[in-house]
Amino acid sequence: MFGKEAVTMKINNVGPSGMNPYKNHLKHQQLQMNNQPKGDQLEISNKAKEMQEKSQFTEARQEKIAKLKISIENGTYQVDSKAVANKMIDYYFNK
Template identity: 50%
Template sequence: MKIHHIGPMSVNPYQRQLAKTERLAAGKASSDKVEISKEAKELQEAAGWEQARQAKLEELRQQIESGTYQVDPKAVAKRMIDYYRNNR
């Protein structure tokens, strides 16, 4: 018994895969979409607070340079105690 035409039969599996991916891509029309999360919106609003913070820092800097800045030792001690109690 003799068998002829053993080997490739003009079937290229890579071409079939390529055709399949092209067919799927043609059926699916994709479009870009951008959504801004709630957290990102909050960060954008926080950017406005930056100017107020800079103004307060400048005021504190001037008070320190002029020697009129006063530290409340009780408030500092309370914050230190709260910090060490909560961060154990």
């Protein structure tokens, strides 16, 4: 019927009003991509930063964190699995 001749087909001005559903679909996809959120962001106000810096617990907290880091690096940090389980249960049941 067609033989070895190449058959090309243009998809332009399809439909009674000249609409091309393929182009419309592409436009729809592009609009969806543009409307997607760029990602989560977290902003801490200057007042919150000041409060954090002035906190009397900052030094004690930093000291505790330093000790934890050292014990983790040394491999001596032990997790109290019962305490973790109890906290998880308390959180789950809103206690």
